[in-house]
Amino acid sequence: MYTLHWSPETGSFAPHAALEEAGADYRLVEVDLQGGAHHSEEFLALNPRAQVPVLTLPDGTVLTESAAMMLHIADCHPEAGLFPPVGSVARARAYRWLLFGVLNLYETDCRIVDTHHYSARESDFEGIRAKAREDLDRSWDLIAAAFGEGPYMLGRDFCAVDLCLLMYAWWHPDRGALVARHPVLGGLFDALRRRPAVDAIWERNFRSAQ
Numbered sequence: 001m002y003t004l005h006w007s008p009e010t011g012s013f014a015p016h017a018a019l020e021e022a023g024a025d026y027r028l029v030e031v032d033l034q035g036g037a038h039h040s041e042e043f044l045a046l047n048p049r050a051q052v053p054v055l056t057l058p059d060g061t062v063l064t065e066s067a068a069m070m071l072h073i074a075d076c077h078p079e080a081g082l083f084p085p086v087g088s089v090a091r092a093r094a095y096r097w098l099l100f101g102v103l104n105l106y107e108t109d110c111r112i113v114d115t116h117h118y119s120a121r122e123s124d125f126e127g128i129r130a131k132a133r134e135d136l137d138r139s140w141d142l143i144a145a146a147f148g149e150g151p152y153m154l155g156r157d158f159c160a161v162d163l164c165l166l167m168y169a170w171w172h173p174d175r176g177a178l179v180a181r182h183p184v185l186g187g188l189f190d191a192l193r194r195r196p197a198v199d200a201i202w203e204r205n206f207r208s209a210q
């Protein structure tokens, strides 16, 4: 059985959704970020960077990094079709946008939410966040331009990258403006929310959606 250390509204949504999509056997352990549980000795032994998500594999191996989790869950459950076939052009595109997302959306969202990791001086925070918002706009423009006919990133076929994009878009400081600028993202939201696996875990992950 997998164990996912998770928190609502965080990057644990994507591996959580991938586990659901795969029909994998897993259990959840909630980490109270507000209460500082990620700095406990027990959690630091799992992830010295004090961050969720953490995925413990059935053999006890500990994985950090959400992209690695998505790829590994896909590898272990090929029947779930979380990524296109190995060696296909579609899979290469999926890799591209999976990594682009982690490097340019996830990290930039962290500059807005976890700004204290980027400067010790509070007087720097406003400037860091303003630049992050500009960078987000540029990255979303590139992603939207790369969308095919939709509703998913790769076209008609769902892939695990869509789960990551949903999460990053959900975190956007002005989600309404983002979707108005890129209507393809509204189509992606609708398509994903109709998936039983996403629906099953949505409210638990995004309590602010209530």
Ligand SMILES: N[C@@H](CCC(=O)N[C@@H](CS)C(=O)NCC(=O)O)C(=O)O
Residues within 6 Å of the ligand: 009, 010, 011, 012, 033, 038, 050, 051, 052, 053, 064, 065, 066, 067, 102, 106, 110, 114
């Ligand atoms: N590169 C990591 C980033 C993980 C990350 O930034 N997690 C955030 C939540 S979305 C976190 O735990 N923040 C708490 C903190 O850094 O204090 C991944 O892709 O899994």
